[in-house]
Amino acid sequence: MKLLSVQNASLILSGAFFLGAGAYAQTPDYRADAETVLDLIDRQYAYAHRFDGGNPARGAQGVDVESVTDAASLLRFAECAVNALQDHHAILGVSSPSSYGLTPSYNDLWVEFRDEAYVVTDVRAGSPAQTAGVTPGWRISSVAGQPMQEAVAGLCGGPYETGAGKGFAARVLTAGPRDQERVFVFSDFDGEEQALTLPNLYQVETEDRPLISVTEREGVRVLRFNDSLGNSDLIAAIDEALSGPRPDGLIIDLRDTPGGGDTLYARALMGRLVDETKPYQRHALPQIERDTGVARQWVEEVLPRGDSLAGVPVVVLAGRWTGSMGEGLTMGLDAVADAVTIAAPMAGLLGAIYDYDLPETGWTVKLPTETLYHVDGAPREDYRGDIVLDSADRLGPDGEDLALERAFEALGVESR
Template sequence: MPMTPQLRAEAEAVSDNRSLLRYAEHALTALADHHAITGRSFSDDWAIVPTYGDLWIETSGSNYFVTAVRAGSPAEAAGVRPGDRLTAVGDAPTADAVAAFWSPLGLTAEGERAPYAARVLAAGRRDRPRDLTFSGPAGTRRLTLPNLYVGAADRPPLDVRTDRDALVIRFNDSLGQNGTVAAFDAAMTTAQPGQPVVIDLTDTPSGGNTVVARAVMGWFVSAATGYQVHNLPSEERETGIPRQWVEQVLPRPGKHHDGPVSVRVSRWTGSMGEGLAIGFDALGARVTGGPMAGLRGAVSDLILPRSGLTLKLPTERLYTVSGTPREAFVPAP
């Protein structure tokens, strides 16, 4: 973790829960890892990406390009498209806004920090609209977009439909919800023998848990099958002895489907959504949709004993069963 003079001075100035939380946010931001966040937040904090972002930004030279737009989002409705350039945030050119994002932490916009900051800036602050300028085939447009914390509606865990001959099951960012397993089981009871099933994970940015993931995959195996590999770097650092294991998915009694299964993913397939994708790939399913969120590892909650503040930190490296780091897994186009 970087420890600049600015961050060190902020750490030494911590005197209460509020200043501790602000420092913890800055310290984790310094990692430039969308998977590392605090369990509490301020009302004016930056939006969590990818959960509350609708634009995926990458750098090419000095330019900041939109490479993906979230389906059904304010940005999509406003006509922002992949290939557009994000040229300004508010009145500041994007490069200046990115530099200003890192400057208070004593850091520069090098490497992954540049696109990380651009994605956060594009998602905006939680308590106000976004002021973003784009340049593309339609010309240069300055747009005011609502943030994704506004008007978030309750949705069922799944949407289920038939597309031609396939049963399409779309998860509504519900891989961590208690009712998702029952909803998925109910959906699968409508599948005809041998019917193709499409698992749509294009809106699962908040991740979830392995209980839901294993329940879903359990419908498509007839024997214990490895679906991902865990590696615990901290234990090797502490003991000198590496630790790694394969997690399996098991058949679920009375719940099995013998038809073909395919998976759809997007940049808004994150964490456990990515785990499901590599798991289904291990089961032989076709996974399509291009790059996912690329969130590194499995997150653990570290609770600070004096304040009770929770830090959510990636602590396990995750791999495909063939040994590819999960964040490096590339689905088919």
């Protein structure tokens, strides 16, 4: 996702509110937009039940309408309000160079609060953290020179009082400000301190990759989606990847889909794997029921398209860097293709997000507004694979991809 980079208030004004030659920029009512942010969360956020139906942003640390006087203070206010939701799927469409990076897209560490410690539970494959030797099970004792407990307590949007809340805050902190290196002190399995400085993922150049990497072994075809579930060329890439002789099995590798995508492209893939119309997920709009007392829920379906590969055994790989549409596709393939899912817990990005533009500045607030469910009624965020892994990105002693080898085994292909 490409975010608007805001260097300072004057840049915002000259870019967003220029009225034409000879005219002055009209100063927006920043405080009114701050109020709108809170009102949007009140009305549209679909997961308020996580906070007993309340709005955790009201009264949260750093969320003070009276402090908003200009663009910079509105941006900080909005970032703090979004943090208060403790939801990596609630984000802003505007940022500054020092804004914290997005998890999971721009974070290579998955951190949880366990046994009174901040524990690395997964490390992204091929990332700076993995290259530096960071291993699941290590503990983080400090970030940016601050003890973790102090850094979490100081992150705006708090207080972060539950284990889940502390884990959310830790992941925000480990993604780090986008314009800074990340400085950590870890404790390894022997209790030895490991001081590491890692680049921010916003500063790491990524190689050009195909939308789908296709490989085959003993008649089994592997389709690895390279964070491409929102790319407009993906339908053609799917059809190309599925062309040719009918495979004996398919492995759909969704472990690198942190950026989410569009249901259009998920349905394009699933439509090739069915020979009749099938439901793939349920949607609900909680605000309709809140406003009217009448619930609204519907089922989204997949229709067959092209040459059907229905009946080909399918295995899906997913993990912490499977986010949003990747999570929906994992769940959908379980429902429509009877796929075997081999997965670590996924990113847990809540629901489907809608874009809301603030009336004064035009900035976009992205909030989970629909709740999403498996066709059996289970919430998407609670979905677990048929075979549950601690990490889907872990490598073996010889550099082998352990999760991929499990997928081949599930299809009857011996490990290498």
